[in-house]
Amino acid sequence: MSTASFEQALAALGVGARVEARGGLALLFVLDVVPLADAPLRACVLAAGVDHGFTHVAVELDSGDAALHRD
């Protein structure tokens, strides 16, 4: 599982996100969760997650701007 390459795959889908891995669970920190209401985009995100070894992908809510910073 590579969070960095998953983040790149997400960016290619237009989803700017930081990823935290917890085993097979990928937690996404995004500035705006609303675009993920789009089912086709969600399906692409999930497929990318599977490609990167994640069985579960969840978006953290109310993570705020700070969540996008790595430190």
Added chain:
Amino acid sequence: MTSTAPKTELDIARDKEQTLAGALRRAGRVLVGFSGGVDSAYLACVAVDALGAANVLAVIGVSASYPAEQWATAREVARLIGLTVVEVRTDELGDPNYTANPANRCYFCKTELWSRLRPIARAHGFDVIVDGTNADDVADYRPGAAAAREHDVRSPLAAAGLTKREIRELSRGRGLPTWSQPSSPCLSSRIPYGTPVTTARLAQVESAERALRALGIGGDLRVRHHGELARVELSSDELARWLDAGRLAALTGALRQAGFARVALDLRGFRSGSLNILEGIVAA
């Protein structure tokens, strides 16, 4: 030459129901392990039809592993069916094998349940104990099934080949309110294997799910307990509805109120056995 119309799915389900009724009649008198869920309610209803209410006893095993609302529902469903109900407290939380939360946790819970029900069956003159395991469950990862076998508990729904979908359809035909009820496995199923099951964690999950229901969330719903993080699984309809800036604050607030510092929404939504998949016990 005559031609017969091919059987519909409902015809096939009704044939299976006849098989089920025949098996119950051969059993004579049955004690039903009763949760008031889709499967055991349907089983109890068919049993009452086939055997008469005097020959069916429903036993509810009450513990902190299930939300309190479930027992109220179970009692109401039993009343509608005309079932005689006995309630017994089970103490799986007193068993360290259970609270350690191994992958076969369900085995210890069901061992506790069936060992409590067998003496009740004997005392009331019932030789046969049945449960609501259906044909879909047989293909699933169900360590509790071993406990049922060890305690000679029969699973007539599975034996008749009745699937969950068929049970829902037949329940609807019988006017059972449970036909569209979401599945309701125990609250421990929200806690990842290896994380001890405690009354505090169970209460936290119960409180969180109750709060989300109070927000109007319908259908399948699970709050998975990942320590400080709640991972919420919703049905696909609800997931699309709640990925909305105006609604998310209410959802997050409800879960923080239940004691979770962090809240995440699972983007695949509800999956039965989600934690089994996460642990690699079953394939995704």
